[in-house]
Amino acid sequence: MSDLKRHPSQLRVVPEPTGKVTKADRTRAVILNAALEFIWSHPFRELSVNSLMASTGLSRAAFYQYFEDIHKMMETLLHMLAEEIFASANIWLEGVGDPVALLNESFQGLTQSCYQHGPFLRAVADASTTDERFEKSWGQFLSAFDDTGNARIQADQAQGLIATFDTRPVIFALNRVNAYTFIDAFGQRPRKQPKPIQEALARIWISTLYGAQYVEKGASNLIRK
Amino acid sequence: MSDLKRHPSQLRVVPEPTGKVTKADRTRAVILNAALEFIWSHPFRELSVNSLMASTGLSRAAFYQYFEDIHKMMETLLHMLAEEIFASANIWLEGVGDPVALLNESFQGLTQSCYQHGPFLRAVADASTTDERFEKSWGQFLSAFDDTGNARIQADQAQGLIATFDTRPVIFALNRVNAYTFIDAFGQRPRKQPKPIQEALARIWISTLYGAQYVEKGASNLIRK
DNA sequence: CTAATATCTGACACTATGTCAGATTTGAAA
DNA sequence: TTTCAAATCTGACATAGTGTCAGATATTAG
Known part of the structure; x- marks a missing residue:
């Protein structure tokens, strides 16, 4: 996690630079960035909660803490x-x-x-x-x-x-x-x-x-x- | 089946008017027309083999006799x-x-x-x-x-x-x-x-x-x- | 009418989704 | 540093869709 290479799409999500950064903020950003990374090299139809969360190391269920779907x-x-x-x-x-x-x-x-x-x-x-x-x-x-x-x-x-x-x-x-x-x-x-x-x-x-x-x-x- | 109303999209599939018309030809047309009818009033994302075949009275498995997917x-x-x-x-x-x-x-x-x-x-x-x-x-x-x-x-x-x-x-x-x-x-x-x-x-x-x-x-x- | 063929079906294995009770981790106050 | 309530995460379940296949049923040529 510490040496994430720059995302090729140049779009990156960083937790709010102002205020306290909770674990949830960081995890949310991890998920969003994983999605951006995935999308850069795969069509949207291949993006499943499964494939996405597998690439983060978190459980699939964790996704639903942050997004409805x-x-x-x-x-x-x-x-x-x-x-x-x-x-x-x-x-x-x-x-x-x-x-x-x-x-x-x-x-x-x-x-x-x-x-x-x-x-x-x-x-x-x-x-x-x-x-x-x-x-x-x-x-x-x-x-x-x-x-x-x-x-x-x-x-x-x-x-x-x-x-x-x-x-x-x-x-x-x-x-x-x-x-x-x-x-x-x-x-x-x-x-x-x-x-x-x-x-x-x-x-x-x-x-x-x-x-x-x-x-x-x-x-x-x-x-x- | 006998008094099918005209399809609102005007697109209809009819079995080849030339040559012998087998049961398969008719069934194939039934499926395609059901799909056209479905699509006229539902978005594509709601078209599943399930929903489609339910509207024909045939089993879901029958679909795969005619189309790969x-x-x-x-x-x-x-x-x-x-x-x-x-x-x-x-x-x-x-x-x-x-x-x-x-x-x-x-x-x-x-x-x-x-x-x-x-x-x-x-x-x-x-x-x-x-x-x-x-x-x-x-x-x-x-x-x-x-x-x-x-x-x-x-x-x-x-x-x-x-x-x-x-x-x-x-x-x-x-x-x-x-x-x-x-x-x-x-x-x-x-x-x-x-x-x-x-x-x-x-x-x-x-x-x-x-x-x-x-x-x-x-x-x-x-x-x- | 019959038998060979064409057509159809139920049931199975698989993949994905969304939920929830309970386990684990976090971090602020003592 | 320790503690523990709140925050975060997970495994397991229920549900829904896909594609396949052996065997049941319907069709049709003779």
């Missing part, structure tokens, strides 16, 4: 990923200034995060089909982008930056292209190269929203470091 | 759906004439098929994450569109109809937007309205490939009946 555990992990992803998305969603530049910057961070955590992102998506409650969580995660994206498009339409059309189904589709392109491209190793994917997605969004003339291959170079 | 059965059903979908897609993929008109016509049929069979399409996608072999089949189904779509784009680029860019990742993303927008929009009832989804997808494809000036709301009216 595997999907409740995935929910915890989804929240971690969601925070990181929202941060990148918000650059465009809530930024001010040239929207095309903001979009390019968003996609830069989004692509990096999704590439970094590809297999884990995929595991979350896979998990969403096998449990009713978690399906709802995943749906809410996706639809959060629909709502904020819709607001952004309508604001840009009001300013005359985007043509007038029925925004809801368009942002719905644009969000799905991102989610599932990332999942399919980065969800299993060997992952596809991130740059061409990023450029393709940026091309699609920019062409659809602002017009093809704003698609610039070198756009990402204009962004601060 | 649930995913092999889904494979059979996927092939039926794939045929119908390829037919619509080929209008654009292999048609000659105004590509924007062809694309609109493709999307008309594609949207109709996916709306019609929405819950079933979703079941197939869900099933793809829970079995290694079936995951491969679903992947091949999707990537077939990548290959033929790629050829089509490159042909249009050669004619100067589409700007020059790295085609592979763009068609990859465009195919995912269709697949997963249809699945999310039509996969669970109440399904979203098909028309706005069709128009949104057409807008995205046309803007990305041919330019926003070709996006025409009334385009689908130009198509023969």
